[in-house]
Amino acid sequence: MEFLQYLSPSTQFVLFSALKIFAVFGVVMTAVAYAVLVERKVSAWIQNRVGPNRTAPFFINYLPVIGPFLVRLGIFQPMADGLKFLLKEDFTPNYVRKVYFWIAPAITVIPALMTVAVIPFGSTLGTEKMVIADLNVGILYTFGIVSLGVYGIVLAGYGSNSKYPFLGSIRSSAQMISYEIPMGMSVIPIFLVAGSLNLGDIIRYQAEHGWMILKQPVAFVIFLIAAFAETNRLPFDLPESESELVGGYHTEYSSMKLALFFLGEYANMIASSAMMVTLFCGGWTLPFVTALSTPSSSILIGLLHIGVFFAKMALFMILFIWVRWMLPRFRYDQLMDIGWRRFIPAALINIVVTALVVAFLHD
Amino acid sequence: MSTKVVARAPLTFYERTYLPTILSGLKVTAKHFTDTVFRGKTVTMEYPEERWVVPEGYRGAPYLVKDQEGAIKCVSCQLCEFVCPPKAIRITPPGADGAPADRTNAEKMPKEFEINMLRCIFCGMCQEVCPEEAIFLQKDYSLTGESRAEMIFDKAKLLKLGGTHGGVQKWKHKLEGAKAQEVFPV
């Protein structure tokens, strides 16, 4: 690590940023792959099934007890899935609008991956802050990028030039715009309470004053449900509802392009879980443990912080997956009704009440 | 037929919060989850290792059978070939100077007997029609092969898979009876 001192600060910045980007990208990709596995396993368990338990690479024979156990858990399934998607024929129907058909999957994935940039997934490692971009307007950046994600779905539906994808994309654009509003409104009270838009500051505030989920339960509920709608997960998966629209916006897709849509969906789930952990559940801090709630220069504690963050995130991911089997799909008018007639007023009232309380406490 | 409109009971406030639905959903999923994970109650049958019990009277693949003495029962009458709805059976008769049957009380046996398992619909007509009780639908349900040619089962294969059928040997008793009366049908 000696040579680092000879580099100029800006070179160091570029170097560390590149490292962090690669690390986070790799972690998110792995997390997506294993989120799919967890989804399949948890779904199976909830339906009294076993789930994927067969994929065994050749070296498994050399691991006596652990090997078969890992195979039973399906640990190697994501690799097989990924390989399968890569090797499948990339089929483009001949009546599609080619350009849109091709760029739509990319437009879905890119914003989903970009949101991760502002999330503080740990305190510090050495002297380096564990966040790619420590923006002052972190949350606004996230909302801005997330709002671009809808283009992927809309263009997929338009580019497919076929009626079910089109219906799916129309539904999705209406749904995502509708739920962005309550989602954006639900977080305003948090910033009123914490007094900053910076995600790092919000975590620091929570470490000192307790988690936001206790102070702003209404905001949390609205954000959570809006997150389900934004990520197109059941019970709000109207854009792809299999039983009505075949597969919705990705009906015409196959192979790697289809995989990109899934990647986008799961990356979105990861991003919203990370957002919820950061905004409502104290980020990388743990209450009652002082060592874990203050940034420290020791590498071990830094790694522990990252571990805490990922553990909390995993819990939210499991919640996402679990809810899928808990509730049936909402009807479209119910969806809109909840969004516009329940959540937006509730979020507005929450803002006003919080603002009043903050103003009175301030004086 | 007249339609009767059933008025829906208006939801109470508690119901409109969706909480009861969410809670009951949670209860059901949690029950199944714990059942699977902690009590190992699954409905999955892990196929190649576990196999289901094939019920009596199951109509699996049709095979040729031999009698207790190891002789081929089929007499190449070609009734099954004729009756088979999808024309899955093809029989090559021995012809005028072909090999004789390997049992005393039969005239001939097929030179070649093929069943195309890709065509067969497992209807059981061949078993039904066979005067010699030489072909039976057995319990095999998992027929696989890597080519179409492989799925056409020939006589040797059918006999091997079919095994011995310990049922009636109707001509044997006739033969015994005839021997006693010294009138030989053959």
Add this chain to the structure above:
Amino acid sequence: MPQFTDILFFGLAGLVLLFGFLTVANPFSRNPVTSAMFLVLTIVSLAGLYVLLHAFFLAAVQVLVYAGAVMVLFLFVIMLLDLKEEEHRRLKSGILAVGSLAVVAFVGILLATLLKAKPAASAVAGRLVEGDTAKLGTLLFENWLLPFEILSVLLLVAMVGVILLTKKDLK
């Protein structure tokens, strides 16, 4: 040697112009959806310019509101209307003349304003619009409260108007 930010500025400004041009006069496709998509790209590159000015708040809001919400609704409407004849429409010389006149007039006004303002180059470089959201809020709600409120009422009126117009069975 040009500064890194200069390169970024000219790159982004070029992109804004290019995408803007492709929005209104795409030589390859007269598909309205394509135009709308290029408008989105224009907006996003514009947000990039704001970032160069350190106006993060403006950049984020630009993307969030215009690219993320307004343009999606635009796209929504275009896709639902399925404007087929737009792709076959030919330019009429009269329209072309009026349009060019409008462009020339607008450019004239812009140039006149720019020439009149003519601020010292150094002063501009020093006065970055810092992305301090709190300051922006204070400015909006103290110095410019009246215009702010008037604008919000205007938007409300427009909204109510639209709802009135779309209600068919209004007695």
